[in-house]
Amino acid sequence: MRHSVVLEYQKCRGCTTCIKNCPTEAIRVRNGKATILPNRCIDCGTCLQVCPHHAVTSVPDSFNALQNYQYTVAVPDPALYGQFHNLDDPSLVLASLLELGFDSVYESASGAELLTGYLGGRPEDPDRPVPEISSACPAVVRLIQIRFPSLLSHICPLLLPGELSAILAREKAAADTGLSPQEIGVFSIVPCSSLVTSASSPDGRIAPVLDGAFAIRDVYKALLPAMTRLAGRPLPQLSLAGRAGVGWAFSGGESYAHRAQRYVAVDGIENVIQMLEGIEDGRLPEADFIELRACTEGCVGGCFNVENPFIARMRLKRLMGDLPEARSVYQPGSRVDELIDSAQKPEYYPTFLLDPDRRVAMEKMRRIQALEDQLPGLRCGSCGAPSCRAFAEDVVMGRASEDDCIFKVRERMQHMAGKNDADEYLPAPFRRRRGLPKDPPPKPDSD
């Protein structure tokens, strides 16, 4: 997998903010710089948003990639519409994309409407696991793949709205122009890092269906002059989506499109983890659909958006008021069925496995427990790991040395220097406050 989230070595100061915020404990600080453990990263973009030195970035594709194709199609995410003040008609954005040089547009919201129709049109199946979990957020799907294997069977068919649109767009362009599919470049315009990663390394498909992904923030800058030129002019109706598809950009919109009755819509990666834990424990018997989005407020909260997620959501809701319910109509038995049915099932990636041999794994776990018991449990981050448990695991797995813990080093100093002097080797916040009034009286056996 080619992750889109990367660290800029020059900018990273090894401050440990990212390691503590990463929901999958995928980052360590080594030799003063943060590094990502690639098989644990889910590309959620949390580190991007918390890094005080802007050292974590996500690398979308460059517009230069467009030059490799005879004909290009833009597949914009509906979150794009939430970036503009007073937007009354998606066609203004779409026409401006054509001005920028794209030969045609095919919204991912259209794919969302077709997926909605497909999912709603399926016959009742008593074997289908309940609740069903949305597959629309790639970061969430990857999270389930590494951390919640028992819920893999609950995930809806693995085809993203943007992917469905991309496949249909390429087929349409090939039919319209007579070009071969390879001569057509299909590019998504996305709100987040996980959609960039999935454009090149898709889940559930053998081969990528997109030729690249651009960030909303990059397209936004290019779009503004074109939109200013076109504003007020009569525009052709270019949009293939209505309220149902556009709403997928914010949390709750997909559930609304599905007309789910007993649904839960959860946004923010920590909330998502809690909800998945709850489903695993059997805590949610009454819901039949679970919409999960890694970002605050859903896709409008992705790290590539220009606008604040709450404002973008408000704008989208206002825009949706003027739109028809849907513009893309699902036809049972059509190409859409074929594409969705051919999506593969998500696999389990056992990235947390200590060893394939259960006995060896148990022995390692024993050693991890024993080491963790000797550690202070402060989560100070000085060793470069997010917690004492993660550090103990790193040591046992050969990813770190016990000496990386300053408290372990202090013990050694103490041993070398005689009694109690080792505190002086610690930074002030970690020193024991001997002699201060708040200190409890020393225990008789402590000296």
Place this chain on the structure above:
Amino acid sequence: MEALHLVYEVPGGDLTHAGEASSQVKQALRKLGYDSDTIRRVSVCMYEGEINMVIHANGGTARVEVGLDDIVITLIDHGPGIPDIDQAMQAGFTTAGDQVRDLGFGAGMGLPNMKKYSDEMTVASTVGVGTTVTMVVRIP
């Protein structure tokens, strides 16, 4: 091979923290490579047990012995005890007050669910002394 011991203190009185021990056990089992069905069964047993200890017994201790053939969960509390265990095992039987039921708990499915998801379950209880629930989940 000796089983691996995991011990968790379940704090009483606070339903929002119930589920933490279950979550920790799940993480450990995943690292040891147990299959997802086993993990799920253990997590349901643990969670229901935690909730019971929080609601009825002001907390307790959860001991999990992870072995190669089975996982044994022992929940020990020093709560009021269960006067009639057969009655408590019936689906829908509850002693929960309105306040707890308002929170969505107390449907009378705790012990029945624990029995359903484990392969073996024993409940030992003395009124006024406490309750010990032992559940065995066998590895397929």
